[in-house]
Amino acid sequence: MSLKSQRAEMNPQRHSSLRQLLTRWVVLPLVMLLVASLAATWLIALDTANDAYDSQLLDPALAIANNVMVQDGTLRFELPPIALEVLRVDAADRLFFEVLASDGSHAVGNGRITPPPALPVLHQHLFYDSLVDDRPVRVAALRAGSAEVPILVLVAETYVKRDRLVKDMLIATGIPATLLALAAFLFSWFGIRRVLQPLDDLRDEIASRSPRDLAPVSEGNKPGEIRPLVQTLNQLFSRMQAAIDNQQRFIENAAHQLRTPIAGLATHSELARRREAPPELRDLLDMIASETRRTSHLINQLLTLARAEPGDLHAIERQPLDLHALGSQAAQQWVPRALAQNIDLGFELEHAWTIGDPLLLRELLANLLDNALAYGKQPSPDNSTVATDEGTSGKVTVRTRSEDELVVLEVEDDGPGIPEADRPQVLERFYRRPGTPGDGSGLGLAIVAEIARRHQATLALLTPASGRGLLVRLQLKRLVLADRPAD
Numbered sequence: 085m086s087l088k089s090q091r092a093e094m095n096p097q098r099h100s101s102l103r104q105l106l107t108r109w110v111v112l113p114l115v116m117l118l119v120a121s122l123a124a125t126w127l128i129a130l131d132t133a134n135d136a137y138d139s140q141l142l143d144p145a146l147a148i149a150n151n152v153m154v155q156d157g158t159l160r161f162e163l164p165p166i167a168l169e170v171l172r173v174d175a176a177d178r179l180f181f182e183v184l185a186s187d188g189s190h191a192v193g194n195g196r197i198t199p200p201p202a203l204p205v206l207h208q209h210l211f212y213d214s215l216v217d218d219r220p221v222r223v224a225a226l227r228a229g230s231a232e233v234p235i236l237v238l239v240a241e242t243y244v245k246r247d248r249l250v251k252d253m254l255i256a257t258g259i260p261a262t263l264l265a266l267a268a269f270l271f272s273w274f275g276i277r278r279v280l281q282p283l284d285d286l287r288d289e290i291a292s293r294s295p296r297d298l299a300p301v302s303e304g305n306k307p308g309e310i311r312p313l314v315q316t317l318n319q320l321f322s323r324m325q326a327a328i329d330n331q332q333r334f335i336e337n338a339a340h341q342l343r344t345p346i347a348g349l350a351t352h353s354e355l356a357r358r359r360e361a362p363p364e365l366r367d368l369l370d371m372i373a374s375e376t377r378r379t380s381h382l383i384n385q386l387l388t389l390a391r392a393e394p395g396d397l398h399a400i401e402r403q404p405l406d407l408h409a410l411g412s413q414a415a416q417q418w419v420p421r422a423l424a425q426n427i428d429l430g431f432e433l434e435h436a437w438t439i440g441d442p443l444l445l446r447e448l449l450a451n452l453l454d455n456a457l458a459y460g461k462q463p464s465p466d467n468s469t470v471a472t473d474e475g476t477s478g479k480v481t482v483r484t485r486s487e488d489e490l491v492v493l494e495v496e497d498d499g500p501g502i503p504e505a506d507r508p509q510v511l512e513r514f515y516r517r518p519g520t521p522g523d524g525s526g527l528g529l530a531i532v533a534e535i536a537r538r539h540q541a542t543l544a545l546l547t548p549a550s551g552r553g554l555l556v557r558l559q560l561k562r563l564v565l566a567d568r569p570a571d
């Protein structure tokens with residue numbers, strides 16, 4: 085594993101989805117930009133409001149300063165009461181004023197206003213923020229009077245007008261900015277979805293495949309950024325396919341190589357059994373003969389399975405065929421064994437044309453018949469149901485028919501059957517139900533399932549209408565009348 089992927093695995097945060105990652109990189113900066121722009125607007129609005137109203141605040145300060153007289157070193161204040169009233173009244177804000185003598189003492193005024201931290205020079209003014217009666221105010225401070233008797237005129241005004249202006253400006257810029265951010269968010273959300281769509285499509289395309297489908301993914305309609313990923317994926321698929329082909333070839337070669345010596349072993353052990361031999365030796369020879377038979381069966385099953393598997397090695401042969409013919413051939417081949425086993429092997433065959441590989445379908449039917457004849461007459465492995473009594477014949481039926489768009493091949497027996505819970509498992513390779521008699525290899529139904537898959541057929545293990553035994557049903561696509569040879 086590469087260092088990068090190791091690190092990514094150690095850090096689970098790296099696994100967060102691309103969609104989340106993109107959203108985070110779009111939404112977070114958008115929100116930050118919005119907050120920053122609102123903060124900037126607020127500061128500018130505050131500045132603008134102060135600029136607009138500060139000069140207005142200076143006028144009453146100048147008026148007051150003009151009406152303060154210094155006579156004989158004392159301050160006299162000559163503002164008419166009506167002017168004072170005008171001063172105090174404002175549509176929105178409250179106004180306060182105070183005149184401080186040169187020693188900082190309160191000379192006249194309608195409020196106590198904290199003087200500025202640094203006094204302005206004579207005949208100059210400044211503005212600052214302060215509190216009157218615990219209310220925030222904006223103050224104009226004007227240094228007036230003469231060099232000998234300087235005075236400080238303070239005029240303070242509450243913040244109502246200014247706050248309103250700031251609020252108005254914030255709304256005027258904030259609403260369009262928020263709408264813009266929202267629109268940008270929506271566009272990027274849909275953009276992200278559009279951008280990631282090809283990845284979603286690729287995921288769906290791969291997820292909808294059967295696990296055995298290693299055909300390359302088409303690159304044609306994929307965007308340039310995703311094409312290298314698809315190419316890498318296709319390279320991986322082709323390497324996997326090569327590995328599977330190798331494995332198949334190996335199994336096939338090994339089975340082929342083993343076939344001849346095993347056949348020789350079978351012949352020789354048979355010959356040996358025909359000779360006079362002491363009983364201990366005879367038992368041993370019987371065992372050798374039976375194990376040889378078993379090995380030979382396993383090799384044949386392995387070969388069939390390797391041939392049934394998809395891969396470049398064995399292309400499935402597709403040709404029109406009638407299941408009726410398949411059943412008739414099976415009848416000739418299997419009736420003698422059924423008779424020997426005292427089993428009533430019946431065939432209910434109707435014409436049923438389909439497209440398929442005759443050899444593989446013959447193998448499929450052979451495995452189903454082998455099972456039906458081998459297990460159909462046996463008590464169930466768990467002994468809970470006892471099949472047809474010894475002596476009375478078991479019944480096995482092979483059926484073929486056409487149903488609308490499908491053709492059906494059925495093999496039914498009246499033996500112990502397979503409990504529903506075990507049905508998926510018996511399709512696995514090398515699985516035999518505990519207690520199953522005989523020396524099967526557990527590959528028969530795996531071969532059947534593989535052949536069904538290669539024909540895109542539906543395979544079902546069912547309980548027959550009688551309630552006992554096993555009914556294996558294979559449904560294949562029907563070949564339409566116009567395409568097939570005459571019956």
Ligand SMILES: Nc1ncnc2c1ncn2[C@@H]1O[C@H](COP(=O)(O)OP(=O)(O)OP(=O)(O)O)[C@@H](O)[C@H]1O
Pocket residue numbers: 381385451455456459460497499500501502510515516517518520523524525526527528529530554
């Ligand atoms: N008709 C049947 N009735 C009852 N049990 C069955 C029947 N067919 C299959 N089984 C059960 O399913 C198991 C798997 O069957 P499968 O044909 O795959 O393997 P096998 O018959 O044991 O070996 P092989 O077919 O390779 O000789 C069997 O061992 C048996 O327990």
Ligand SMILES: [Mg+2]
Pocket residue numbers: 451454455524527528529
């Ligand atoms: Mg079998």
